[in-house]
Amino acid sequence: MEVEGNGQYEQACDAALGWIARLRSDQASAADRESFALWLGEHTSHRSAMDQMLELWDDLGVLQMLPDATPAELPREAANQNRWYAGAVAVAATVMLAVFLYPQLGSDPVSNEYRTAVGERLIVDLPDDSQVVLNTDSSISVTYSEDQRHIDLRRGEAWFQVTSDKDRPFHVDSGETRVTAVGTAFNVYRLQDGTDITVTEGVVRVSEIVETGAHKPATQMLQVNQQLRTRSDGWLLSPPSDFSTRLAWRQGELVAEEMPLIELVAELERYHDTNYLIADPSIARLTISGVLQLDEPEAILKALEVSLGVQADTLESGTVRLLKADQ
Template sequence: MASSETDEEAAARWAVRLDGGPLDAADQKELDHWLAVDERRAGALLRAEAALAYLDRGRALSKGDERESGPRSARLWKPIAAAGSLAAAVALAVFLVPASRSDRIEIATAVGEIRRVPLTDGSVASVNTDSDVEIEMASDQRNIRLNNGEAWFQVAHDRTRPFLVEAGKIRVQAVGTAFSVRRTAAGAEILVTEGVVEAWALGGDGRVRIPAGNRGFVPAGRGGVKVTPAPGGVDRALAWRTGELALDGESLGFAAGELNRYNRRAIVIDDPALGREPLVGYFRVDQPEAFARAVASTLGARVRVAGETIHLER
């Protein structure tokens, strides 16, 4: 396995190889060694094998009018690597989608859908639920327009072509880094995971640099860019990339609002005091009722389901 691979990517390769038939002695020894290095790798392999079975099931149920070419491993490895951590999720779809051959594409996700898309310049865009992103690769600049929602970008380094994200009147620019932009009615929130970005608003107070591990907010109206350190909060806020909501003291009301972004079944908190209760933990974004029942048992509340609404009350 290549040293640059993540455990999920390596697990995806092993899942495809195991699906092809029994391993020979050398491959089995290599697999045993890979599993022994970290006990969490066994779980990664199970998720990858489940994802492979899920994709095969979908292929068997399809009309069969698409012709597949190339070896099975080449066709399946990338989708498995992207879907491995969410193999059992049906409501939440996370797939590695090939970018169009054109240098201009639009990525629009439905409620509950997350897409991870490789771009023609070598960058990667992860687009969150209910979002719309337009991407254009020009000769002197890479232009991204975030019309709605949220996206995280792993930007391929290219000094000759800055990577510019537009969110209304707000601009975020990078050359080679990784960051997310979430557009709201109040402005745009920026989370930087690698490198440094510059953010500003047209007609505002000028550019502000936001380094890795920090959170920036650019208001849509008047006011300057606000930057706050968030070394642990950045990774938690971006847990959506693997279909999770990570909480570390945030309120139940906040959590319900976040989960409602991913589901048509809405969580409603009937008691304001209950909504202020702090929560800690990781939760699946595509299982609102399971979340509500887990919270109810912890906080001494009860769940009442009425149609497509999940009520939490004392």
């Protein structure tokens, strides 16, 4: 590449470095890109300087891929067809530069919504290779922009496997709670009175979303195998434990470990459009252990009959009544 050995060209090189730094930052605006288009077309030395500085900047000489053209001064008024064509080439070169060098700059945030019905599970592959698994009756809104990745858990439960990107933090909002992670995996379960956050890999930061200045937002760092319960009356951090059984829903399983029947019924109602009525108070605190298949409610009821002596009757309304089997 021919290099002009004068002060004007050195100034152009300095300006080119400044443009590269600005356009590759998170602060570049649409006005910056328009100003860059004008600067690139002002003089032939500007394009030459940009080519050379790109070669010095991370070996990114992408302007070499552009069609050969000698950009003229960017026309403010098209005095003739030749001048207009030269200016258009300069603008086209700038657009192609933005495509090759700065694919995330200036793009509008990309938003999508995903939801599951009762009893349904859904795996969502996100644009950055992160992954979300939605549990039953859950809903999320996903918004990706040039400076952050934002998930709004509107209802239910979701597990996140996050691809690391230090330049774009990954946020999950659940009510008044925000979970921030970079390269980790965690589960978020939104309840009526708060949120449960369980970390299965890496580290996350949990913070309180406070819209007023009434008090300082709470914050807590969570490591693998830790769980935090956020409630309006305070936060409760559980000691390190193996929560894999708690998250067995991802495989369609419910792992019961001495689970009282009343709790089992509540779980069944999460996954099926069926009401369960414990008609005999004496069986409410009976416990069951085992791996139950969430997609097979009839098999679960059969297991209750065999292991606990509990009889299940389906009423005309569709409600399943549970009572002690006849002796």
